[in-house]
Amino acid sequence: MALTRAQVEGIAHLARLELDPAEVPQYEQSLSRIVDFIGELERANTAGAAPMAHPLPGLVQRLRADEVTERDGHALYQRNAPQVASGLYLVPKVIE
Amino acid sequence: MNAHQGTRVSKGAATEPGAAWETVIGLEIHAQLATRSKIFSGAPTAYGAAPNTQACLVDLGYPGVLPVLNAEAVRMAVRFGLAIGARIAHQSVFARKNYFYPDLPKGYQISQYELPIVAGGTLDIVLEDGSRKRIGVTRAHLEEDAGKSLHEGLAGLTGIDLNRAGTPLLEIVSEPEMRSAKEAVAYMKKVHTLVRYLEICDGNMQEGSFRCDANVSVRPAGAEKFGTRAEIKNVNSFRYVEKAILYEVARQIELIESGGKVIQETRLFDPDRGETRSMRSKEEANDYRYFPDPDLLPLELDAAYVESVRAELPELPDAKAARFSAQYGLSDYDAGVLTASRELADYYEAVTRGVPGQPKLAANWVMGEFAAALHKEGLEISAGKLPAERLAGLLARIADETISGKIAKEVFEAMWANGESADAVIASKGLQQITDTGAIERAIAEVMAQHPDQLAEFRAGKDKLFGFFVGQVMKATRGKANPAQLNALLKEKLPG
Incomplete structure (x- = not known):
């Protein structure tokens, strides 16, 4: 199946990726190949096979006890932030 | 659907x-x-x-x-x-x-x-x-x-x-x-x-x-x-x-x-x-x-x-409401109100334990005066302003006719304000109900003597003046006359 230019642009927008218009045809092709590969999987006979949510059969989620183990490290973590004020991370204005 | x-x-x-x-x-x-x-x-x-x-x-x-x-x-x-x-x-x-x-x-x-x-x-x-x-x-x-x-x-x-x-x-x-x-x-x-x-x-x-x-x-x-x-x-x-x-x-x-x-x-x-x-x-x-x-x-x-996990579940609201109706003879509405939160339900049950045999009286007071007082001050039950035993103590005095329901409201307000027990408030304010027949009779006699015109009208057939005499005797006894006794005695005395 071949993805259209509009579909590729839509996917890029959802992922907040900025594509150079010249790159779009290349992505049309490479993404179409990935979709085709998934299509191939869909043709496999899966009758009687339970869907898997994870590639590690037999392993299940381990749980942790409800205990506070983390201490305030915001001074350190915020060194990576471009802009902070009064302990808040500052970002360009978001309008609701 | x-x-x-x-x-x-x-x-x-x-x-x-x-x-x-x-x-x-x-x-x-x-x-x-x-x-x-x-x-x-x-x-x-x-x-x-x-x-x-x-x-x-x-x-x-x-x-x-x-x-x-x-x-x-x-x-x-x-x-x-x-x-x-x-x-x-x-x-x-x-x-x-x-x-x-x-x-x-x-x-x-x-x-x-x-x-x-x-x-x-x-x-x-x-x-x-x-x-x-x-x-x-x-x-x-x-x-x-x-x-x-x-x-x-x-x-x-x-x-x-x-x-x-x-x-x-x-x-x-x-x-x-x-x-x-x-x-x-x-x-x-x-x-x-x-x-x-x-x-x-x-x-x-x-x-x-x-x-x-x-x-x-x-x-x-x-x-x-x-x-x-x-x-x-x-x-x-x-x-x-x-x-x-x-x-x-x-x-x-x-x-x-x-x-x-x-x-x-x-x-x-x-x-x-x-x-x-x-x-x-x-x-x-x-x-x-x-x-x-x-x-x-x-x-x-x-x-x-x-x-x-199932074994650790508490009694759930619907089950508790059904039990309250069956066990305490409450209406579905009252049972629903009292079980709206676990704290209120627990409080109610603690009150009823403190004044056995009076589940409806307890329900009325918990949903009425108590809830209103909490609401007025924006308090939660957990603030412990009036422990259940204290409220039960007050209800016990209504149940044994030491005080009337009306006087009880006055006692409740004092208890709420100063944290005293009902008995302490009743004693310090002298609010015990008058159940001594002789005392009530004397009060009735005085009221009849003070209001000869009304008495004459009553005796001439103006039945609704009965309420007037109830009010006057209550006033004279500062609300302390036992209402049932007062009624019975007035019925006996007024017709002459």
Whole structure:
């Protein structure tokens, strides 16, 4: 199946990726190949096979006890932030 | 969907039988689970901390971190599922819900999609006419909360506080089975009561621990197909839910009747203006691209685990209300009021233990004077302002006729104000009821002597003056005469 230019642009927008218009045809092709590969999987006979949510059969989620183990490290973590004020991370204005 | 007889709503949202429109409402309730630590990290969940002091590397979505699921959040979700008679999934799966917003550092929210932990339960609500209606709960799933965006006073920037990011939520999704704003509020209250009984959520709506999104649509009465719905986001009070739905229903009906079409969109309720309004319409429909989170393995719960959680369930609100009716002879209404919270129910039972054989007297006082006094001062029962034994002590004096119900209110006020026992108040104010027949007779004789005209009129057939004499003797005895004795004695003396 071949993805259209509009579909590729839509996917890029959802992922907040900025594509150079010249790159779009290349992505049309490479993404179409990935979709085709998934299509191939869909043709496999899966009758009687339970869907898997994870590639590690037999392993299940381990749980942790409800205990506070983390201490305030915001001074350190915020060194990576471009802009902070009064302990808040500052970002360009978001309008609701 | 059950075929319930719905309330029909017309323009202006007044319920009006025979009108042309039926309202359809489904609620998504977010209950913050009362764990100490977050759902996938060991950071604390306490409310009100300084910004970002409770957000660790996992909550911040730093590269290389892994979420590890909180066992207590799982147990709480299972408690809820069992309490509504739902299926607890043997295997449930966490999924990524992808969207970009600055208060969601990872670019996705970990939630559950195809295989939620709880599916297919029910809750019964009581309608205004006293009848019951069963509401289906489609599912309840575990997910993490996002952070908070602050827009005030930051010079054109938005401030992000990620303390709330990663707080465990149980999202409880109803079937679209509510047919009026009142039903929606009754359902929301029922869930609120239940999560607090189960001690899985503090229910604090002001702090956002319990909030809901309402999906609202209208359709011609009798139609099978649902109308297009609008989703009203993040309403955090019962009153607002009712107002928001009433407004939205009226808006949709007016729109359709004037030839327009409802569009599927997200709306916000503005409590100041009492209206809903469209959130800036998004460029495209939400496309969350859910997929199983590769960082988390499937959650498996075996039957033994589920049974161990079931064994720890407390008596639930409906069961408690039924028991109160049977055991204490209370009306369904009173039993419902007294079991609306576990604290109130426990308080009531403690009072009845303190004054055996008087369950109705206790119910009247707990729901009446006591609840009113709490409400007036904005206090919770847990503040311990009037211990149950103290109130029982007062009721015991009504029961043994030391004081009348009227005087008891005066005693109650004094007890409430100064924390004294009923007996201490009665003794210090000299409020014991007069049950000595001789004393009451003397008071009657004096009143009769003081009011010869009224006495003559009474004897001439003006029966309603009887009440006048009751009042005068009560006044003379400062309300302390035993009412039953007084009545009997007046009937004997007045006719002459």
